[in-house]
Amino acid sequence: MLETARPQTPWALRLVxxxxxxxxxxxxxVSQEDVSIREVYELVRMDLSFSAELLRFANSALFGxxxxxxxxxxxxxxVGLDRVKxxxxxxxxxxxxxxxxxVAALRKIxxxxxxxxxxxxxxxxxxRVARDIAYTTGLLHNLGTLxxxxxxxxxxxxxxxxxxxxxxxxxKTERDLFEIDHCSAGAYLARDWDFPxxxxxxxxxxxEAPVRGEGxxxxxxxxxxxxxDTLGYAAFSPEKNWAYEELIDCLPESSSWxxxxxxxxxxxxxxxxxxxxx
Numbered sequence: 001m002l003e004t005a006r007p008q009t010p011w012a013l014r015l016v017x018x019x020x021x022x023x024x025x026x027x028x029x030v031s032q033e034d035v036s037i038r039e040v041y042e043l044v045r046m047d048l049s050f051s052a053e054l055l056r057f058a059n060s061a062l063f064g065x066x067x068x069x070x071x072x073x074x075x076x077x078x079v080g081l082d083r084v085k086x087x088x089x090x091x092x093x094x095x096x097x098x099x100x101x102x103v104a105a106l107r108k109i110x111x112x113x114x115x116x117x118x119x120x121x122x123x124x125x126x127x128r129v130a131r132d133i134a135y136t137t138g139l140l141h142n143l144g145t146l147x148x149x150x151x152x153x154x155x156x157x158x159x160x161x162x163x164x165x166x167x168x169x170x171x172k173t174e175r176d177l178f179e180i181d182h183c184s185a186g187a188y189l190a191r192d193w194d195f196p197x198x199x200x201x202x203x204x205x206x207x208e209a210p211v212r213g214e215g216x217x218x219x220x221x222x223x224x225x226x227x228x229d230t231l232g233y234a235a236f237s238p239e240k241n242w243a244y245e246e247l248i249d250c251l252p253e254s255s256s257w258x259x260x261x262x263x264x265x266x267x268x269x270x271x272x273x274x275x276x277x278x
Contacts, residue, residue: 127215144185
C-alpha cells in the first residue's frame with residue numbers, strides 16, 4: 001500500500017530548527033513496550049550535552065523530584081520512563097528556542113508554555129488523561145508560536161506588539177502575515193515530527209472555547225493555557241478575560257493547589273517557575 005505523502009512544508013515553517021534526532025530516538029524508544037531503563041540510558045549517554053541537560057532538568061523544581069539526582073540512571077528511575085519522555089521533549093524545545101530567548105516576547109511565550117504544562121499536569125490528576133501526556137501537550141500547545149518566533153524573532157515580536165497595542169485578532173494577524181496561524185503551524189510541526197495524533201489535534205484546537213466538565217486532553221489544554229493567562233503568565237493579550245473560578249468549573253474535578261484559590265495556585269506556579277531552566 002502506498003504511503004500518503006506529507007503535505008508541502010508551509011513557507012513560514014521552512015526555517016524552523018529541526019526536532020533534535022536524539023530526542024526523537026528517546027521518545028520512540030520510551031514509547032515501546034517492555035523497554036528497560038538500561039536501554040534508555042545507553043541511548044541517552046551517546047549525546048553528552050543532551051545527557052547533561054536532561055540531568056539538569058531532572059533536578060529542577062519543574063519535575064518535582066524531592067531529592068538531588070546525581071546520575072542519569074538515577075534520574076530515569078526517580079522520574080519514571082513517562083517523565084523521561086516529557087523531559088526529552090522539554091530539552092528539545094529548549095534547544096529550539098534558546099538562541100532567540102533573549103527576545104522578551106519569546107521568553108514570555110516559553111514561560112507561558114511551562115505554566116500551562118504544570119497546570120495541565122495537575123488538571124489531569126482526576127481524569128483519564130495520563131499526566132505525562134497532559135504535561136507534554138501543555139508544553140507544546142504553543143509549538144507553532146515557538147516555531148514561528150524562533151524562525152522570525154523580530155518580525156513575530158513586532159506582530160505581537162502591534163496586535164497587543166491595537167487589539168488585533170492574533171490568529172487572523174498571523175494568517176495575514178505568515179499565511180498560517182500558530183494553531184495550524186503547531187499541528188503541522190507535531191505531525192511532521194511524528195508526535196501522537198491526539199497531541200497534534202489538541203494543539204490545532206487549543207484556541208476553541210473550553211467545555212464545562214469535559215475531561216478530554218483537548219479540553220484540559222484549552223482550560224490550562226487560559227488558567228496560565230489568568231494567573232499572570234499570558235503570552236499575549238487574550239481574546240477574553242476569564243475568571244479563575246469560571247475556568248476551574250470547566251474541569252471535571254479539581255485537586256490539590258488548583259482547587260484552593262487563584263492566589264494559592266499563583267504562589268505554586270511562581271515557586272516552580274522561578275527555578276525554570278532556560
